[in-house]
Amino acid sequence: MESLKLNETPVRTSRNFNINNIKLENIEIPKNVPEFSNIEIIGKKINIDNTKTETKLKYGLSEKLTNQVNANSNQNMQIKIESKTNQETQINFNFDNQNNTLIENLKITAEENSKATLIIKYEEKEAKKSYHNGIINILALKESNLNIILINLLNTNSNNFLTIQNTIEENAKINYTIIDFGGKNSITNYYADLKGQNSENTINTIYLGKENQLFDINYIANLKGEKSKINIEVQGALKDNSKKHFKGTIDFKKGCKKAEGNENESCILLSDTAKSISLPMLLCSEEEVEGNHSCSSGKLEQKQLFYIMSRGFTPKQAMKLMVRARFNKIIENIKNEEIKNTIINEIDKRLD
């Protein structure tokens, strides 16, 4: 059992605010890493090389967790996207009692002018408690266009550590849809280096917390290229004693003239013991830019709840309907009907 200090913000603020990093106690870090073989690949066949490589990160969750992936990963995939038409591939990491430790190192390169949709799903079907520590490192070369859908459906006993790093070149675009539901502790570190002119990155995230779940979400976007653009939309709901830290940093670096950055975070509190902390940072060293952020927290609108209940719904049904309506804009980005239904069912189940 170990104590971990993870997910440092790129700029510190007062220690009393308890947001510069997250400290976790009694975390079991596997020393001997067993095999993980329950993987399904569905859809368009893609070029995967399983050679082990080392990933260098600008930020990452912590040196210790990055070293664990580089030294002890039990899944390595180097994926090359070459298709010129948007084709979909789904990679399912299915956790069960035999496959309950996944340490993966994914490197994805989108070649120039390529297009693809990649769905990566982490799902726990049988396992009582799992451990996941992964790195996804994406390089989007000129004019490429990637749709990445990440789905975390681990159970509420597991530890989920995920680092995502993106380098986005001229006119390239990466759209993320992140569904973050699982894990006793679900800790995500996301970094996008928008270095190319007209490079673009969109992140749409939904999280849903129950019981004693803790979400620590740290998104960092450095805008360097002229007319580069980042949009971050995070919608969440917290029930029981769950807790969320959202840290979102949009950093306009010198030279990113006419860049745009928008960040919106909204949290529905479904119990009076749930806690929501947010730190939406805008850092700016360039004059000709436009940066906006907004965030809000509160409970569901009582008038709307009452109206829905007056149409014959129970309070729980009305609550579920309203939470789903909030998430719908993001879920609608997913074109795969099966995945979409899985997510909707999961929302229903987790809100019960």
Place this chain on the structure above:
Amino acid sequence: MAKTKIEEINRNIYDIKNKDEYDYKIKKGLTKEIIEEISNQKNDPDWMRNFRLKALEVYNKLELPTWGPDISELNMDEIATYVRPKTKLNSSWDEVPDDIKQTFDKLGIPEAEKTSLAGVGAQYDSEVVYHSMKQELIKQGVIYTDMETAIKQYSDLVKEHFMKCVPVTDHKFVALHGAVWSGGSFVYVPKGVKVDIPLQSYFRLNSPESGQFEHTLIIVDEGASLHFIEGCSAPKYNKVNLHAGCVELYVKDNAYLRYSTIENWSKNMLNLNTKKAIVGKNAQVDWVTGSFGSKISMLYPMSILNGEGAKTEYTGISFAGKGQNLDNGFKVVHNNKNTSSVVNAKSISKNGGKCTYRSQVKINENAQNSKSTVSCESLMLDDISISDTIPVNDIRTDEVEFSHEAKIGKLSDKTIFYLMSRGLTEEDAKAMIVRGFAYPISKELPVEYAVEMNNLINLELEGAIG
């Protein structure tokens, strides 16, 4: 569009230096002996002497902040923490020595006293040199005096409140303040008394390589109201000066306090000030702040909404020019039901200056039905300046309405073009937009101070845009 070359601005009246003359200046540094000597010089009662020594112990234990601007150039061994001017406390401007009086004359303080203030306190280096208040307020039981007099004449009231709102353990510079504080104002407004015309204290630091550590303690009793204004300035020297004042505000049930600040320290000043208010049931504290001076500023006024229905509003603007790093903001803690906070913060960066808005809104478990709205806007006037927004929002109950929004941007080309099409020059158009940007803050100030703020903006903008 070619940019005008940016020159160091002329701060005219604020930069007038008097000869460094004093009655007593303590040797530089921070030791137990120096603290004891300050206590001797000030003829402190025993409780205050012990308090100072304990604060020094806390100071030595605490670390420098691990965040915010770099203040490593501050060397306490190079700072004299107590400088007594060559005069006693006076209640008539005629008794104030000529050179000191002329300084305050040029800053317009005696004139403002005649026309728009109910009382004035003026501090020069470490001691208050002038204090006066209108007779009718004295008759109503209002107390407005310097802290040294308050400690002797109202010792129970001071002892009950002194550094209880801002404990010395809050951070390193509050501990420093507790050890070396000198000067400042004490205000007590009795129950139900409404002070309609503002009181003002003005703090002037003239002595080089020294610090000013004034303590302001204001108690607005139940149902009373007050508008208090503080102004501060200093001439520029080559070495750093330090300001680590402390403001403690107690706003009792159903009371109202507006605390306005026009801060225009010189650009060699490290302004590490602390301000906090405890707000009672259905009471309200409003902060209005214009921050123009200082080399480095770390200032985050705080409202603790302890009473049910307590309210606070913060309206602030920071204007950072060449060589300035202004890290300002606001903190609020909602500790009871039906409390509300409204924050409206603006910043302007130019000539390589850096503005940071840093804040915390905390809505605790027991603060059901509370509301908080935060809005911050930053304006960049060139591409060598920096503007950061670092707000923390900590929400611990579901019965709450919380929203926060922030914007960073430059002057709108469309608006400049429109104004120029109406006959304005480009510079006038830009200056008009900046004044409009600052208007929500200047309109909250009494008219004389709004004019002073607009003059400061004009002064800061001189040659800066084009």
